[in-house]
Amino acid sequence: MIALFLALQIGAAPTSAPVPTFVVVRDGASVISVPVTISGGEPSVRADVLMRAMKGMLITGTNLHYTLAMPRARVDLIDGIPFAKRDTITIPLTRAPQVRGGQLYLPFQFVSDVIPRYIGGYVYDSPLGELRAFDANGAVRVASPTMTPAPRPPASSTAVAGATRSPPESVKVLAPAPAPRATTASRRSRKLVVIDAGHGGPDTGMRGPIGSPIWFVEKDVTLSVARKLATVLEARGMEVLLTRTTDTLIALSDRGRIANANHGDVFISIHCNAPGSNTAAGARERGFETYFLAEAKTEDERRVQDMENESVKFETGANAPKGDPLSFIITDMAQNEHLRESSDLAETIQTGMIDVHPGPNRGVQQANFAVLRGSYMPAVLIEIGFGSNQSEATFLSDQANQRALARNIAESVLQYLGHYESRVGGQR
Secondary structure: OOEOOOOOOOOOOOOOOOOOOEEEEEEOOEEEEEEEEEEOOEEEEEHHHHHHHOOOEEEEOOOOEEEEEOOOOEEEEEOOOOEEEEOOEEEEOOOOOEEEOOEEEEEOHHHHHHHHHHHOOEEEEOOOOEEEEEOOOOOEOOOOOOOOOOOOOOOOOEEEOOEEEOOOOOOOOOOOOOOOHHHHHHHOOOOEEEEEEOOEOOEOOOEEOOOOOOOEEHHHHHHHHHHHHHHHHHHOOOEEEEOOOOOOOOOHHHHHHHHHHOOOOEEEEEEEEOOOOOOHHHHOOOOEEEEEEOOOOOHHHHHHHHHHHHHHHHOOOOOOOOOOOHHHHHHHHHOOHHHHHHHHHHHHHHHHHOOOOOOOEEEEEEEOOHHHHOOOOOEEEEEEEEOOOHHHHHHHHOHHHHHHHHHHHHHHHHHHHHHHHHHHHHHO
16 A cells, blocks of 8 residues: 655654753863743754853854864854754754854754764753763763762663763653664665655646646646556555645645655655746747756756745745755765765656657756755656646646656666665675
């Protein structure tokens, strides 16, 4: 049975414990209180004060870039962008860092979750509002005076900050950081393909054809093709997750989060194309193309990028992002496999559609698609054809043609995964 996914917003989980007025950073004999401020109903801490308490430093760069230089790690941030980056790891934040009154403020999640998970050497005790350092043996350097650390049982241990040890009973230990994708994939016998049917609900996507009464609606065609693709992939032994299974609106940013939360191996977003104008020339535009996430280089790539990203206007309370996260995320992706792998996946899918699609092959393209930004895995967006073109809209609406497209896309995904396994299998 095709895996069904309810339209739930998935993000980094904030702590459910009450937020303290101060966070106590306890490191050996050093005990420093860091004030917690509330802005817009959300708690935050000043980055420079937190860094001093952790024996680190806040470095101010150019173009709203900041670096938190700590003894164990360096973390890069951008004002207004809800991500942090350590080395090649991109970390989603519950709220973007913000500069207020000339000072950089971090979301409280950075203290309660990011530091223990991704920096290491600290554990956050939410009942006491303490961020406590561990020594090299994994023991809290100085226990809270109100508690007595429990002895460490030899047979039971908890992984914290990269070492095996048992913290005091009173210390709330956050779950370890998610394992690298390769490790997760190796534990699971079947690959998980996340299929995203573009648009949905009040966001109908493009409507056409040009020059005739409207009868082609993108959101319906993308969902139909997505379901057929899921059926083929499941029959071939893949696990499948659909970001939407009904005519509902899923925020662009949540689609990638759904894929990440379920440890997807591949993310595929299905869309239908339209030209930049409703002219006779526009009505003649035809063909199929596959995109991966990178900065758009041509006018046509920017046109498609803007068209698909426009869906954000349908999201409740959606605001235009402050700054462009693309350069930040691309920097991370360029340092690992995802950018290269997404390009290879796009090429494989594009080639696979040649035999079944009557339109011209428009090739592999690149653009800054919001739906692909948060997908930390090989991810592509497929424009399966122009619903604005009379003949191509007719082709895309036919159930048999949809099955043929789904079959060839599925075969391409399987081919890509086979090649990927052969390339990296020896590294696992």
